[in-house]
Amino acid sequence: MPDAAARDLDVVTFGETMVLLVAEPGLPLDDATAYRRSIAGSESNVALALARQGHRAGWFGRIGDDPFGGIVLRTVHGEGVDTSRVRTDPDAPTGLLVRDSHSERPIEVLYFRRGSAGSRLSPADVDPGYVGSARILHFSGITPVLSDSAHEASLAALEAARAAGTTVTFDPNIRRRLCPPDRVGEVLRPFAGADVILAGADEAELLSGAAEPVQAAGWFLDQGARIVVIKHSANGCWATDGTHTWKQDPVRVRSVDPVGAGDAFAAGFLSAMLTDSPSLDDIDVAGALARAAALGAAAVQTVGDVEGVPRGAAGTHDPTIDVRR
Numbered sequence: 001m002p003d004a005a006a007r008d009l010d011v012v013t014f015g016e017t018m019v020l021l022v023a024e025p026g027l028p029l030d031d032a033t034a035y036r037r038s039i040a041g042s043e044s045n046v047a048l049a050l051a052r053q054g055h056r057a058g059w060f061g062r063i064g065d066d067p068f069g070g071i072v073l074r075t076v077h078g079e080g081v082d083t084s085r086v087r088t089d090p091d092a093p094t095g096l097l098v099r100d101s102h103s104e105r106p107i108e109v110l111y112f113r114r115g116s117a118g119s120r121l122s123p124a125d126v127d128p129g130y131v132g133s134a135r136i137l138h139f140s141g142i143t144p145v146l147s148d149s150a151h152e153a154s155l156a157a158l159e160a161a162r163a164a165g166t167t168v169t170f171d172p173n174i175r176r177r178l179c180p181p182d183r184v185g186e187v188l189r190p191f192a193g194a195d196v197i198l199a200g201a202d203e204a205e206l207l208s209g210a211a212e213p214v215q216a217a218g219w220f221l222d223q224g225a226r227i228v229v230i231k232h233s234a235n236g237c238w239a240t241d242g243t244h245t246w247k248q249d250p251v252r253v254r255s256v257d258p259v260g261a262g263d264a265f266a267a268g269f270l271s272a273m274l275t276d277s278p279s280l281d282d283i284d285v286a287g288a289l290a291r292a293a294a295l296g297a298a299a300v301q302t303v304g305d306v307e308g309v310p311r312g313a314a315g316t317h318d319p320t321i322d323v324r325r
């Protein structure tokens with residue numbers, strides 16, 4: 001991984017960010033009457049969480065020329081994330097996500113994003129110099145499934161990162177509502193050789209076609225990944241580089257809203273990479289998993305994707321203290 005002095009930004013992310021309406025806690029969408037307004041978008045969640053941890057993060061994507069686009073931009077920028085490459089699309093609206101929040105039932109999600117500005121991301125929106133100005137390029141499997149042009153933009157960003165020697169981290173973040181499971185492999189496999197993979201066990205199996213997670217991790221390594229992290233939701237996670245395996249127990253907390261845990265987890269892992277690792281060969285994987293688990297646990301204790309992510313300089317916090325309540 002390139003050192004900090006050589007790059008303007010620590011991390012660049014890209015994808016679709018929407019306005020989020022979360023129903024009052026515990027109530028299903030059928031019955032909720034009050035909604036809290038926030039923003040949602042896996043990649044900007046990661047950027048925002050990293051900025052809260054004191055890192056120099058940038059996010060780009062398209063927003064509509066409408067009040068919701070303004071909310072997205074002001075919120076992400078207001079959290080200290082660089083938004084200089086965000087583009088306003090005059091011909092499409094900003095997407096909207098409506099959901100409920102609780103910990104015991106599956107979360108109900110309504111997307112209003114078909115044809116949205118964010119889904120019209122194209123290779124023209126990818127500035128190779130900007131991607132190459134970062135130590136890490138992070139993105140998720142949500143963006144490539146949004147549209148053909150967003151898929152091409154994801155490939156263009158990957159290529160720009162490779163050309164500049166920028167480390168690539170990838171979270172498959174498979175959304176069955178956006179891409180049928182039988183197409184996921186074909187659409188997301190070009191990204192399976194990212195340097196670091198952060199995947200749920202079921203996602204890893206689906207993407208690789210393997211019958212169980214250890215085999216799936218081996219498949220990612222065969223595609224060129226250097227480190228594969230496999231997450232087992234409430235049962236912890238583990239990582240492998242093909243030679244060593246590291247395990248992390250879950251941080252037990254009271255969850256009120258699981259959405260956003262994966263993004264906070266990714267931010268924790270990346271934060272540790274940026275703080276403690278001189279190079280990709282020298283990542284303190286055990287430490288990175290511990291910080292990832294701590295940030296993931298912090299996120300689920302608050303309603304909203306990122307509202308629970310603590311603010312504090314990277315590397316200065318004890319994960320057991322950072323987990324609020």
Ligand code: KDG
Pocket residue numbers: 039040041042043045097142175259260262263305
């Ligand atoms: O990871 C949290 C995301 O699921 C949420 O912010 C919405 O990015 C999102 C999506 O596209 O589903």
